[in-house]
Amino acid sequence: MEKKLPKIEIIEKYCKGCHICVEFCPKDVLEMKGFYASVKNLEACTSCMQCELRCPDFAIKVTNE
Amino acid sequence: MAFDYDKWLRPGKLPHIWCPGCGHGIVMKGLIRAMDTLKLKKEETAIVSGIGCASRLPGYIDCCTLHTAHGRAAAFATGVKMAKPEMNVILVGGDGDGTAIGGNHFIHACRRNINMTYIIMNNYIYGMTGGQFSPCTPTGHKASTTPYGNPDPGFDIAKLAIGAGATFVARGTAFHANQIDKLIAEAIQHKGFSVVEILDDCPTTYGRRNKYKSVIEMMNRLKDVAVPVKAAEKMTAEQLQGKILTGVLYKEEKPEYIEEYAKVIERAKAAK
Numbered sequence: 001m002e003k004k005l006p007k008i009e010i011i012e013k014y015c016k017g018c019h020i021c022v023e024f025c026p027k028d029v030l031e032m033k034g035f036y037a038s039v040k041n042l043e044a045c046t047s048c049m050q051c052e053l054r055c056p057d058f059a060i061k062v063t064n065e
Numbered sequence: 066m067a068f069d070y071d072k073w074l075r076p077g078k079l080p081h082i083w084c085p086g087c088g089h090g091i092v093m094k095g096l097i098r099a100m101d102t103l104k105l106k107k108e109e110t111a112i113v114s115g116i117g118c119a120s121r122l123p124g125y126i127d128c129c130t131l132h133t134a135h136g137r138a139a140a141f142a143t144g145v146k147m148a149k150p151e152m153n154v155i156l157v158g159g160d161g162d163g164t165a166i167g168g169n170h171f172i173h174a175c176r177r178n179i180n181m182t183y184i185i186m187n188n189y190i191y192g193m194t195g196g197q198f199s200p201c202t203p204t205g206h207k208a209s210t211t212p213y214g215n216p217d218p219g220f221d222i223a224k225l226a227i228g229a230g231a232t233f234v235a236r237g238t239a240f241h242a243n244q245i246d247k248l249i250a251e252a253i254q255h256k257g258f259s260v261v262e263i264l265d266d267c268p269t270t271y272g273r274r275n276k277y278k279s280v281i282e283m284m285n286r287l288k289d290v291a292v293p294v295k296a297a298e299k300m301t302a303e304q305l306q307g308k309i310l311t312g313v314l315y316k317e318e319k320p321e322y323i324e325e326y327a328k329v330i331e332r333a334k335a336a337k
Contacts, residue, residue, distance in 0.1 A: 013079075014079055016080070016085035017085055019279065019281060020086060023281045024284075049067075052068070053243065054242050056086065056087055056088060056094075057080060057081070057085075058079055058081075058094070061067040063067050064066060
């Protein structure tokens with residue numbers, strides 16, 4: 001069965017490029033693309049929500065349906 | 066499932082003013098989660114603040130909010146609570162606002178044991194006004210007004226609150242984001258004056274003067290120095306050198322001010 005991937009929404013309008021989500025992601029899912037955070041490897045995401053929890057700028061939303 | 070912060074935020078206010086990597090946003094999220102867990106009503110919750118970076122927090126949250134004079138959050142909040150005892154009153158502020166300019170208000174609110182919650186975001190510096198040293202800046206650390214190192218020892222806010230008579234004192238850090246909402250929720254539920262100190266990072270005015278290379282390094286420092294109270298019981302004094310205890314540090318039941326004041330009114334009426 002194919003693994004259902006979570007949806008990671010990064011609101012660039014709110015992102016201040018602090019690197020917190022990139023550094024504290026245990027699965028190395030995110031990367032910095034220019035100024036903003038972006039998704040590099042969605043397959044590895046376990047929806048642990050660390051990025052959403054730690055983002056000081058309300059810029060990441062992880063949804064898992 | 067993503068937590069819906071939007072229902073607690075005032076529309077159109079984001080992005081907030083805090084610098085990239087500032088932990089105040091993490092604390093605000095923790096506070097929102099705590100209020101949501103306790104199912105507080107917006108019209109029965111008042112968030113009161115003084116002046117400073119941390120004191121900008123009430124502007125973003127959609128409930129009753131009050132942004133007051135520097136250091137005077139406790140005084141205004143006492144007024145709110147006395148007039149409307151059914152309100153959940155939460156005070157927010159930084160270390161400079163709470164322990165220097167508002168130091169007197171803070172200790173006397175602790176002494177009175179009035180049923181409110183004070184969240185102090187301790188980033189060791191006055192961030193908004195340009196990085197002057199605060200009473201929490203550790204000895205030897207640099208600020209814009211102590212370029213050769215701060216000669217003063219820093220305050221331990223938790224010990225200060227316990228000494229002044231607060232009946233619930235807890236400490237968390239911006240790194241331990243999961244714990245923040247639990248500590249705040251427990252503090253709000255406590256009957257009496259509760260203080261939650263959250264160790265925070267200020268990369269802009271504190272970090273760059275004290276040779277922290279990045280926000281991540283500051284966050285990792287919080288991770289390294291924090292020791293949960295239960296783990297600390299099994300550690301020796303040597304192992305605890307330079308560590309900071311986190312979790313619920315102190316809790317006791319004491320007569321609450323609003324109830325005691327009501328008794329005074331009763332006695333005054335009976336004395337006629």
